[in-house]
Amino acid sequence: MPSFSETTAQAEHATVGDRSVGPVLPQVARFDTPLPLACGRTLAQYELAYETYGTLDAARSNAVLICHALNASHHVAGFYAEDPGNVGWWDNMVGPGKPLDTQRFFVVGVNNLGSCFGSTGPLSTNPETGRAWGSDFPLITVEDWVDAQAQLADRLGIRQWAAVMGGSLGGMQALDWAIRYPSRIRNALVIAAAPNLSAENIAFNEIARQAIMTDPDFHDGNFEAYDAKPRRGLRVARMIGHITYLSDEQMDAKFGRQLREGLNFSFAPEFQIESYLRHQGEKFAEYYDANTYLRITKALDYFDPATREDGDLARALAPATCRFLVISFSTDWRFPASRSREIVKALVRGRRDVSYTEIAAPHGHDAFLLDNPQYHAVVRAWFERIASEIGAAQ
Amino acid sequence: MPSFSETTAQAEHATVGDRSVGPVLPQVARFDTPLPLACGRTLAQYELAYETYGTLDAARSNAVLICHALNASHHVAGFYAEDPGNVGWWDNMVGPGKPLDTQRFFVVGVNNLGSCFGSTGPLSTNPETGRAWGSDFPLITVEDWVDAQAQLADRLGIRQWAAVMGGSLGGMQALDWAIRYPSRIRNALVIAAAPNLSAENIAFNEIARQAIMTDPDFHDGNFEAYDAKPRRGLRVARMIGHITYLSDEQMDAKFGRQLREGLNFSFAPEFQIESYLRHQGEKFAEYYDANTYLRITKALDYFDPATREDGDLARALAPATCRFLVISFSTDWRFPASRSREIVKALVRGRRDVSYTEIAAPHGHDAFLLDNPQYHAVVRAWFERIASEIGAAQ
Numbered sequence: 141m142p143s144f145s146e147t148t149a150q151a152e153h154a155t156v157g158d159r160s161v162g163p164v165l166p167q168v169a170r171f172d173t174p175l176p177l178a179c180g181r182t183l184a185q186y187e188l189a190y191e192t193y194g195t196l197d198a199a200r201s202n203a204v205l206i207c208h209a210l211n212a213s214h215h216v217a218g219f220y221a222e223d224p225g226n227v228g229w230w231d232n233m234v235g236p237g238k239p240l241d242t243q244r245f246f247v248v249g250v251n252n253l254g255s256c257f258g259s260t261g262p263l264s265t266n267p268e269t270g271r272a273w274g275s276d277f278p279l280i281t282v283e284d285w286v287d288a289q290a291q292l293a294d295r296l297g298i299r300q301w302a303a304v305m306g307g308s309l310g311g312m313q314a315l316d317w318a319i320r321y322p323s324r325i326r327n328a329l330v331i332a333a334a335p336n337l338s339a340e341n342i343a344f345n346e347i348a349r350q351a352i353m354t355d356p357d358f359h360d361g362n363f364e365a366y367d368a369k370p371r372r373g374l375r376v377a378r379m380i381g382h383i384t385y386l387s388d389e390q391m392d393a394k395f396g397r398q399l400r401e402g403l404n405f406s407f408a409p410e411f412q413i414e415s416y417l418r419h420q421g422e423k424f425a426e427y428y429d430a431n432t433y434l435r436i437t438k439a440l441d442y443f444d445p446a447t448r449e450d451g452d453l454a455r456a457l458a459p460a461t462c463r464f465l466v467i468s469f470s471t472d473w474r475f476p477a478s479r480s481r482e483i484v485k486a487l488v489r490g491r492r493d494v495s496y497t498e499i500a501a502p503h504g505h506d507a508f509l510l511d512n513p514q515y516h517a518v519v520r521a522w523f524e525r526i527a528s529e530i531g532a533a534q
Numbered sequence: 535m536p537s538f539s540e541t542t543a544q545a546e547h548a549t550v551g552d553r554s555v556g557p558v559l560p561q562v563a564r565f566d567t568p569l570p571l572a573c574g575r576t577l578a579q580y581e582l583a584y585e586t587y588g589t590l591d592a593a594r595s596n597a598v599l600i601c602h603a604l605n606a607s608h609h610v611a612g613f614y615a616e617d618p619g620n621v622g623w624w625d626n627m628v629g630p631g632k633p634l635d636t637q638r639f640f641v642v643g644v645n646n647l648g649s650c651f652g653s654t655g656p657l658s659t660n661p662e663t664g665r666a667w668g669s670d671f672p673l674i675t676v677e678d679w680v681d682a683q684a685q686l687a688d689r690l691g692i693r694q695w696a697a698v699m700g701g702s703l704g705g706m707q708a709l710d711w712a713i714r715y716p717s718r719i720r721n722a723l724v725i726a727a728a729p730n731l732s733a734e735n736i737a738f739n740e741i742a743r744q745a746i747m748t749d750p751d752f753h754d755g756n757f758e759a760y761d762a763k764p765r766r767g768l769r770v771a772r773m774i775g776h777i778t779y780l781s782d783e784q785m786d787a788k789f790g791r792q793l794r795e796g797l798n799f800s801f802a803p804e805f806q807i808e809s810y811l812r813h814q815g816e817k818f819a820e821y822y823d824a825n826t827y828l829r830i831t832k833a834l835d836y837f838d839p840a841t842r843e844d845g846d847l848a849r850a851l852a853p854a855t856c857r858f859l860v861i862s863f864s865t866d867w868r869f870p871a872s873r874s875r876e877i878v879k880a881l882v883r884g885r886r887d888v889s890y891t892e893i894a895a896p897h898g899h900d901a902f903l904l905d906n907p908q909y910h911a912v913v914r915a916w917f918e919r920i921a922s923e924i925g926a927a928q
Contacts, residue, residue, distance in 0.1 A: 179799035279799045339785035339807040340777060346808045347773045350815070353801060354766040356750055372748040376770060379741045383734060391733035397838065405573035405673045407747060407828060411835065413733045414740045421744070434801060441805065444791065473867075 159235045161193040161242050164218035164228070166258060169295050175253075175288055178281040178442075185267065188292050189251040189258025190214045193234060194242035196298070201530050203246045203298040204523075205289060206230060207306030207313035210381070210436055211428060213257035216249030217242070232511040239520035244527045245302065253288050254280040254435045262361075262431035273431075275361020280435055282309075282443045286316045293324065302526050305329035307508035308475065309436070312443045315483070318460040319445055327526055328460070329519070331467045332508035334479035335453050335486070336444035341474065344384055345437040348377035352430050361431050370430045375421030377433060382420050387471035387504030446486075453486035460487075464494040465522050467515065469507035495522075553629045555587040555636050558612035558622070560652060563689050569647075569682060572675040572836075579661065582686050583645040583652025584608045587628060588636035590692070595924050597640045597692040598917075599683060600624065601700030601707035604775070604830055605822060607651035610643030611636070626905040633914035638921045639696065647682050648674040648829045656755075656825035667825075669755020674829055676703070676837045680710045687718065696920050699723035701902035702869065703830070706837045709877070712854040713839055721920055722854070723913070725861045726902035728873035729847050729880070730838035735868065738778055739831035742771035746824050755825050764824045769815030771827060776814050781865035781898030840880075847880035854881075858888040859916050861909065863901035889916075 168187050175183040191214050196203060206216045208229070217234035219227045234240045234247055251259040254277060262277040269276075293301065304317040304325050311333025318328040337345070352358055355373030359366045386394075395413040402410075409415040449455035464487055468480035477498045487494040499515045501507040507515070562581050569577045585608050590597060600610045602623070611622035611629050628634045628641055645653040648671060656671040687695065698711040698719050705727025712722040731739070746752055749767030753760045780788075789807040796804075803809040843849035858881055862874035871892045881888040893909045895901040901909070 336791060338782060339789040339791065339805075340780075340782045342791070342805050343773070343777050343785065343807050343811055346803075346805075346811055347770060347777070349801060350773065350812070351745060351770050354769070375748070376741060376745050379737070379744065380774065383737050383741070386734075388732060388734045391737065395733040397730060397733065397736070403836065407743060407832070409740075411733075411736050411740075413737050417737055417740055418744070438801070442797065 159237045160227075160231065161218035161235050163221040164191050164193065164215075165220075166191050166214060168258065169292055171288075171291050171295075173291070175284070175291070177278050177284045179279050181278045183253070183260065183278070186253060186260035186288065187258075187264070188253070188260075188288060190292060191216060191218075191228075191249045192296075193217050193247045193249075194245050196246040196296070197530070197534075199530075199534060200297055200299060201533065202244065202302050202527075203248060203293075203296070204240060205293070205301050205304045205317075206234065206247060206249045207285075207289070207304065207310035208249070208252065209306070209308035209310045210440070211424075211433075213255065214249040214251035214259075215257075216247065229509065232509075233516070233519065239516045240305070240523055241527070244530075245523065248292070248296065248298075250289055250292055252280070252285045252436075254432055254439075256429035256432040261429070262435070263429055272364055274364055275431055277431060277435065279438050281439055282312050282316050283320065285439070286313055286320065289313070289317075290321060290324065299324065301325045301327075302530065303327035303329055303523070305331070306333070307331040308333060308505065309440055309443075312440075316443075316445065318462050318464070319457060320459070322459050322461045325462045327463050327465065327522070329465045329467070329522065330480070330483060332469055332472055332475055332480075332505055333466075333483070334475040335446060335482050337441055338479075342441050344380055345441055348380050349434055349437060351376035351380070352434060358430060361434075363430065369425070371425040374425035374428060374430055374433065375418075378424035378428075379417045379421045382417060384474040385505045387473065387502060389471060390502050390504055390506075393502070453482065454489040457483075457486050457490050457492060460492060462493075464492060465518070466494060466496045467508075467518065468496075468498045469503070469505070469515075470498060470500045471502055472505045472507060474505040553631045554621075554625065555612035555629050557615040558585050558587065558609075559614075560585050560608060562652065563686055565682075565685050565689075567685070569678070569685070571672050571678045573673050575672045577647070577654065577672070580647060580654035580682065581652075581658070582647070582654075582682060584686060585610060585612075585622075585643045586690075587611050587641045587643075588639050590640040590690070591924070591928075593924075593928060594691055594693060595696060595927065596638065596921075597642060597687075597690070597695050598634060599687070599695050599698045599711075600628065600641060600643045601679075601683070601698065601704035602643070602646065603700070603702035603704045604834070605818075605827075607649065608643040608645035608653075609651075610641065624903065626903075627910070627913065633910045634699070634917055635921070638924075639917065642686070642690065642692075644683055644686055646674070646679045646830075648826055648833075650823035650826040655823070656829070657823055666758055668758055669825055671825060671829065673832050675833050676706050676710050677714065679833070680707055680714065683707070683711075684715055684718065693718065695719045695721075696924065697721035697723055697917070699725070700727070701725040702727060702899065703834055703837075706834075709839065709851075710837075712856050712858065713851060714853070716853050716855045719856045721857050721859065721916070723859045723861070723916065724874075724877060726863055726866055726869055726874075726899055727860075727877070728869040729840060729876050731835055732873070736835050738774055739835055742774050743828055743831060745770035745774070746828060752824060755828075757824065763819070765819040768819035768822060768824055768827065769812075772815045772818035772822075773811045776811060778868040779899045781867065781896060783865060784896050784898055784900075787896065847876065848883040851877075851880050851886065852884050854886060856887075858886060859912070860888060860890045861902075861912065862890075862892045863897070863899070863909075864892060864894045865896055866899045866901060868899040
């Protein structure tokens with residue numbers, strides 16, 4: 141499996157130290173019960189790649205599900221023995237003594253359907269044809285993901301999650317768990333998320349998709365058959381995404397108008413930010429699958445639980461019975477604090493149990509992956525409360 | 535000449551009414567005095583397309599230069615008799631009785647070097663080869679543009695502009711006039727501009743360039759020789775640019791999450807914002823030249839007068855003797871108000887004569903092209919003062 145990261149910032153901050161869960165092994169669960177999808181199609185069978193850290197207690201009450209965002213995976217914490225540099229994307233959050241303490245909790249990281257990192261997706265073999273699904277893999281929604289995650293919970297013998305937690309698109313999955321599986325979740329941690337995408341969010345996704353789909357090497361999604369890969373499109377898509385992960389001020393602090401050498405009056409990279417973005421694009425184009433990228437951005441676009449209640453988010457959240465922790469970051473302009481507050485207001489209006497924190501951080505949307513002391517203290521305190529409740533119940 | 539607009543918003547608001555300058559004719563001035571460029575090359579000869587509105591007074595004291603932004607032209611006001619729908623891009627600002635009143639001022643709109651709308655650029659014939667310049671056309675800077683505009687001023691017998699005015703990249707040209715031709719400008723109107731591009735601004739430009747340059751139909755800029763056009767790249771570039779022209783809230787107000795029909799679980803356009811952006815991209819790819827786009831974004835990236843004074847903008851502005859009117863818009867996130875205030879602070883620090891207005895407007899960067907009453911009142915008052923000074927001097 142390739143090394144990957146939601147953002148570069150993550151890679152810089154992840155550390156393999158004393159408090160790491162250590163070497164981990166990905167596992168695969170195979171399901172033969174058909175999974176009906178929102179698009180109307182059905183996956184007759186599928187696999188989910190996952191990892192677990194810590195020990196499930198006898199009462200099966202200390203399980204926490206981590207949901208990943210756009211291009212991360214089930215590799216949340218620890219590292220692979222054969223590739224020690226490949227550290228989980230939320231390793232600063234999950235481990236012994238970390239905010240989500242694996243000495244107390246049994247943590248499950250799962251790769252979503254449609255991904256290219258192990259769970260069934262466009263790169264997998266379509267049993268009906270014997271060839272890779274490719275462009276014929278169905279479009280998947282957040283709800284489909286959560287339904288599949290519920291199957292995994294059953295398989296692991298987890299009737300109720302102590303918490304479901306995620307940032308960005310992962311936060312949307314936590315929200316959906318709370319709404320559609322209320323009896324199976326005691327806490328939802330919804331971080332750097334939004335109740336749906338704004339027109340601007342959709343616009344960024346659509347441009348990324350257009351870059352991929354108009355790449356002549358895309359071949360309507362059947363690029364594998366042509367021994368091709370739409371690298372140009374993936375590069376541009378990644379560069380576009382990357383801008384939305386960082387705050388303007390963070391970009392200025394990190395790159396500003398710094399030149400690599402001097403002005404050369406050509407279209408070779410001159411500013412540091414140019415070579416940084418090109419490098420990010422190149423890396424991504426090598427390890428990511430174009431059909432997966434298209435599908436995950438669509439899942440983001442589609443998510444909008446309020447539509448089921450004529451746009452009334454409070455009504456959409458009414459089935460939820462868990463406690464909510466909602467966290468936003470001051471310079472996140474992909475999902476600004478105001479979007480998180482929409483969730484909070486809807487929960488308050490519905491008299492649900494919700495805590496909200498806006499963290500002052502310069503890092504933009506990326507901040508949810510970084511080791512911000514205030515942010516981590518809030519999450520730590522939340523899990524300490526959950527742990528003490530588990531202790532009291534036993 | 536194709537119909538074009540800086541943004542769609544402009545097209546919606548431009549009107550051909552009683553207060554139009556009416557039908558206009560573009561003119562072309564040919565220069566045979568070589569123009570040395572910042573890149574080290576020299577244009578041996580060149581042409582500038584321009585339009586004029588109103589009458590130059592006997593003292594030649596009422597001339598106003600309008601500088602255009604990324605993809606506009608010399609067609610600032612009025613319309614073409616043979617194409618009445620092709621209304622000037624700032625027609626709401628310039629005309630009889632309008633904020634810049636053509637009954638009192640002689641207004642000059644000029645197309646910049648490197649453009650694809652009439653002035654010498656990549657589509658023009660390189661006299662040395664007899665073929666179109668294409669990718670061999672030099673990279674041009676804001677300073678080069680202003681030097682060429684000064685040649686046009688000489689040709690028109692204008693020793694000193696009553697004002698030089700521009701929005702966005704046009705504002706940067708007004709700033710450069712003030713710095714490098716202080717005796718030739720009495721007022722600089724610097725609207726929705728910045729003293730240089732931020733890392734994020736450069737990033738957006740670079741992604742647009744990458745989209746164009748990696749389009750297989752680009753052929754290293756020699757696409758004409760291959761009878762090709764990098765339409766895919768231009769489409770993506772335009773879509774990226776377009777997002778930065780509009781505010782998040784304006785996009786939500788205009789498009790929100792509206793669907794065209796329903797969800798179809800495909801990659802055909804589903805949300806209105808998707809088809810809007812695709813349409814903008816398609817249009818742009820038909821009428822705009824890729825080599826021009828690359829060069830104009832580079833001119834934006836390069837502009838940074840403070841570098842000539844070790845980053846001290848006040849010192850860079852020290853040669854200026856004109857009065858400044860700086861205007862920003864509250865929801866402009868391409869060139870936020872904070873960037874305009876950098877200019878204002880530097881001018882104040884240098885004890886220059888500067889007025890500053892931040893207009894509350896929901897339209898983002900686009901606002902500078904729109905008919906906002908408060909904005910237009912400020913500009914109108916400014917020109918009334920200039921007109922009264924001209925009157926008093928005569």
